Each structure stands twice: as structure tokens, then as C-alpha cells.
Amino acid sequence: MLQEFGTLPNLKLSERQRLPECSAIYFAIARDQVLYVGLATNLRSRWQNHHRLPQLEAVNKRCEVKLFWLGCAQNQLNDLERQYIEYYCPTLNQTKVPERQIVPSFQMLTLSLKKLNERVLGFGVCPASDKHLKTLILGYLADYREIRLATTTLRKTLQAITRKPNSLFRWTEVVRRRDGAHWWTRCNGIEIRLIPWFEERIMHNPSMYEVMAEKRFGAWTSIPMPEYEAMRQEVRAMSFTERLELARSSGIGQKLFPLECGAQFFTVSGVEILCLTDHQLQTLLSKHSHLQEQYPTVCAIDSDPVPMLGF
Incomplete structure (x- = not known):
């Protein structure tokens, strides 16, 4: 030996x-x-x-x-x-080989949406057809000033989820451009697509300063530095729900964040996210022909499009 x-x-x-x-x-x-x-x-x-x-x-x-x-x-x-x-x-x-505990794809999709729900907006659902699975369209909001940062942050988040060794769930980056990236995945027989959308978002602090200034001072005017700093700190400490409530009660907020202010909360894969109403979706399709061409059968989300399977 x-x-x-x-x-x-x-x-x-x-x-x-x-x-x-x-x-x-x-x-x-x-x-x-x-x-x-x-x-x-x-x-x-x-x-x-x-x-x-x-x-x-x-x-x-x-x-x-x-x-x-x-x-x-x-x-x-x-x-x-x-x-x-x-x-x-x-x-x-x-010794026996330890059994590998596989985390179901549904749970991994839920984890994804929990990490992204302050940026993601539910656009709509395309029904299943002979050639395509039922498809859920999600948009991640970012204005032109922060699109590269937003895309990089999103990429790191999705890569961290994809690399988990005890899951078969994967986010795949299918389009990678300077003006944003596109991802897709599948879960429980549903295809999920994540696309960039250029829009001011409530979690973008500089935009929310304008909303808070209107509430405090009636207009975005010259503000004394101590009061401006106090206002900034207050905005940064606000949760997504608090920001949304403030924006919806403000005229400038509704102008800056029309999609988020007009959207409604629906459950998607067990997570409450903002989804476009039917009126918002139709308005969006009429203004952006490329969406209509790419998703001709899309309709508004009115119930959880990702079925939770019980065993």
C-alpha cells in the first residue's frame, strides 16, 4: 500500500x-x-x-x-x-452523501421580486399561445441619468440569485446595451421578462426633494441650507410606501412619477408590486408603438400571474 x-x-x-x-x-x-x-x-x-x-x-x-x-x-x-x-x-x-435541498423556483422568483420591488413595475401579461408560454412583462425604472448605475446594480442582484448552488432557477441576460439590459427567466410554466423603462422613480432622491419642497414650502424655490439638509434627511429616511403616498398627494409628484402614482398594488409570485392599470397600459401602448409590436396581446395584470403549486 x-x-x-x-x-x-x-x-x-x-x-x-x-x-x-x-x-x-x-x-x-x-x-x-x-x-x-x-x-x-x-x-x-x-x-x-x-x-x-x-x-x-x-x-x-x-x-x-x-x-x-x-x-x-x-x-x-x-x-x-x-x-x-x-x-x-x-x-x-x-458516510452517506448529504441530500441536496433544492430551493423551488417559485421561492427564488419571490426572492428576486422582494429585492427588486422598489424599482420594478408590472407592465402586463401576454396569454399563452401555440408558440409562446404565458409571459409576464416587468419593467425596471431608471431615468437616463442613472441607467448605467441601475443596470449594474440590477445585474449584481440577479447574478447573486442565479449563482445560488441549491437552486436551478436562473436569470439570463439576453440583451446588453448601454441604454439598459434585458433579462428573462421561467418559473412554473411562465416566462418572465425584465426590461428597462426610462422614467423618474420614487426611490430617486433628487426627484423626491422637489415633491417634499412643494409640501413644505409650496414650490421648489431657494431654500435655506439648514432646512434643505433637514428635508434631504427626511426624504432619505422615508420608506417606499411613504414616498408613494407623498407623491400621490402632490401635484408635482404625479407629474414626476405618473406610472407609479397611477399604478395599483397586485400580488406577483407572492410579492406586492405596483402594476399598471388597464388605462395606463393602453396609454403606454398608444405612445410607444414598439411595445405594441413586441407584445401585441399584452393585457393588464389583475391577479397573480405566477401560479403557486401545492404538493
Whole structure:
């Protein structure tokens, strides 16, 4: 039996993509302890998605894990693996593989909307057809001054959700331009599209200063610096709901934020978000022909378009 691994080729666990394509007995070792012994007819392929990888990665965070291998003929693999397991008694060879708890796509979509609901507006729903799934259209609001920042922030949020290892849910960026990006995903037989929309939004602080100034002083005029700073602090401390209520009660607020002020709250994937009314949607379609061409069957949201399946 092997007493010394120093003569065997090895790589760090993080470098496993560089493993050779050969048949071999492999050893996962940390701090001179053999954690796992296995066999592979193709070593590189075996470690692309190894069932013990999550456990070894957890160990690797505390101490470095290395993969050693001993090349051998395929007809020797089974006997050698059994002998080395009996000899070293590796810990992971004697334990069951933990079951992977998959988070349902519905929950991941709900998480997405919770993180985005202060920026996202429900535009409408396109019914299913022979060629397309039922499609939910969501718009993320950003004016031209902040579109790049808004897109970057949104991208980071969606990438963080997509990278969660215990979920099959994915946001895919299908269009990437300087004037905004487009994403799509699918959940419970529904396609969800996220598109940019250039509009002042309630969570944009400078715009809300004008609304607060109208409430406090009757107009956006020259304001003493101490009072202006106090007003800014008050606006920044306001929640989305408080800002919406203030904007709806203000003439300038309704002019600055026509979509949000006129929209209504509906539940989408279990999350309350603002959705365009039928009148708002029809007005929008009449002003923007490209929307009508792209989504000819779109209609306003009046109930949760993403079904929650019970098991």
C-alpha cells in the first residue's frame, strides 16, 4: 500500500479542471489525512460534478484539500479502490452523501421580486399561445441619468440569485446595451421578462426633494441650507410606501412619477408590486408603438400571474 503520497501527481481542489483525462485511483487529502478514495475512468470528467465536492469545498475553506491520483488500467480500478479504502478507512467513504435541498423556483422568483420591488413595475401579461408560454412583462425604472448605475446594480442582484448552488432557477441576460439590459427567466410554466423603462422613480432622491419642497414650502424655490439638509434627511429616511403616498398627494409628484402614482398594488409570485392599470397600459401602448409590436396581446395584470403549486 502507499505510505507516501509525495511521489504522486497532485493538484489543489480549486485546480481540478486541470486534472488529466486518464483512468486512476484518486485521493482527497487535507493535513495528511485521507478524506476520500475513489476511482475514475476519466479523472477530469469525474471531478466536473463530483458528489462529494460540496463537502470537500467546505473542508477546503478551513484547510487546503489536494487531489492525488495513481494512474492504472481500467480493469484494475475496482480492486485497487477496495484495497485502498480498506487500508486508509477514509472518513467520507464511510458516510452517506448529504441530500441536496433544492430551493423551488417559485421561492427564488419571490426572492428576486422582494429585492427588486422598489424599482420594478408590472407592465402586463401576454396569454399563452401555440408558440409562446404565458409571459409576464416587468419593467425596471431608471431615468437616463442613472441607467448605467441601475443596470449594474440590477445585474449584481440577479447574478447573486442565479449563482445560488441549491437552486436551478436562473436569470439570463439576453440583451446588453448601454441604454439598459434585458433579462428573462421561467418559473412554473411562465416566462418572465425584465426590461428597462426610462422614467423618474420614487426611490430617486433628487426627484423626491422637489415633491417634499412643494409640501413644505409650496414650490421648489431657494431654500435655506439648514432646512434643505433637514428635508434631504427626511426624504432619505422615508420608506417606499411613504414616498408613494407623498407623491400621490402632490401635484408635482404625479407629474414626476405618473406610472407609479397611477399604478395599483397586485400580488406577483407572492410579492406586492405596483402594476399598471388597464388605462395606463393602453396609454403606454398608444405612445410607444414598439411595445405594441413586441407584445401585441399584452393585457393588464389583475391577479397573480405566477401560479403557486401545492404538493
